Amino acid sequence: MMIRQLPAWQFACAVLFGLSAVSAFAQEPTPQNAIVVTAQRSGAPMWTIDTDSGTVILVGEIRAVPKSTPWFPDRLEEATKEADRVIIRAAPKFSPGDFFRLIFRGGRFTKLPDKTVAGEYLSAAQRARLAALEAEYDIDYDRRSFLMTSFDLLARRLDFDDDTTKDATDIVKKAANRADVPITRPERFRGEDLLDNLAEAPPESHIPCLEAAMDATEAGQPIIEKRGDDWRSFDIPAVMDNPLEIALSRCWPWADDELGDEIRGQWISMISDASEQTGVTLAVVPLRVLAEPDGVLDQLEAQDFLIGGPDWRPAG
Template structure:
């Protein structure tokens, strides 16, 4: 997706992956997050050049699985030699669930959806002291007044803060890595190009709107998550992306997820994420019915989670091999 910058309500917005360098206490609430707990023995750093790969195999077929974080900056570059070798001659390329960023709907959300998140009292009055202090500190960095977000619920404020830049612009730049993989699969450089199978996505705009009715503990978690992403800044985004490109799986999954943790903890969104796992497991199992090889690209935490894609395929009797 081409980076687009525009002004909206005097705030800034950018979508990306982030890790936080600050050790803030998490907000507690009942867990619905399907990506909270990972399978430790599957978390292995890569030895081959580029990002880490896992293998799912039976007697006559191997599916090479590339794990990609939920959102990676579009300009992220990684060694493509292993990817090209595995795509060449593959029966199918399975592209797992992604966030669908509808540009027109996203602009409308940023500019017109405050009414969905309106507060009946100034938002800061309902916050614990530490969250209020962090919010006001971040607004100061953004050159905004302390009450700039008092009219919206914490979850929407977290969304705006997570995706803000200091100068007040909105920058959207996602999907570049997965689109690059699709382009390589279509390339004439490959002797035998795979069929591309795109699994159903989920709407990011609908996911954000679902937060309008979230209970107060989740509202505060989302504000906390948005602040963590904002506090890490662009350097945190780039560092996590670089570690992924270098196959540093342990470092990537141990980084703070930023606002993605809020989305994963929202019941309606968590349900869609689980459905995306179902689709991925079914697609990989089907690919294993055709002798030869296939390639799958799956969101990293969904791939490695307990009851996640690899965990479930292993339970079905397939051989799962971590990065070599």
């Protein structure tokens, strides 16, 4: 089966002129195509799956879109109101007991174990890079867990989530609730399971996350705006190659093999189920889950789904 992928510039032209990336040359517009056109005019990158009974729209979401990124959330909201159903991510399910567990076991998540220090796990070059960042920001990371250090570098030093717009998930959720559009979410992870998974992870497993967080922090704030601009211009390989996106994808829980596979499996299952439904399904999916190698788009393509939208793989 032919898989129709459009280069980024062709996809952008289709959106600009009000055409569906999959059905731009259809003889007669349909209500389904109208919803696709409205969604695409929001400026968010997306893919469509056309079936005999309906259409699935996959919106590739990045978190913390800068306010400087010129997209139009109101158009995504409008498309949501006309959809037959939506799929959005779910927050973990934490119980009161999980919060007590976090309080009493908090040191296992925030500190390196057994009073060890960073230099006992890192190479000399890695420790030197971390020392340079400690000096620059006047902070001591020596006893902190590598995951907490990474989060601190990205959120407080790089400050990637400051001055941002609402995420696509929040926009779609609010619009769907107002219009009484049914919402489907993945099965929620239990807080207990997440905390156990994190507590059992050895410090070494978070070193790739730390290295990527240092890369992003050293690159500085220009990568934040570039990530938003590349996302808006449908240059998916450039977004995926951005140091910030790489850092977010290499940190827990995404980088955990068990959790990562389960997250991907949930999305594949929900999208496959939606493809059998009548009408239009609008799904907001993390872009890194969609476009990563052997990610959701690759796996859907392997199942012979007809996918329309921008290229998600690097050229060549």
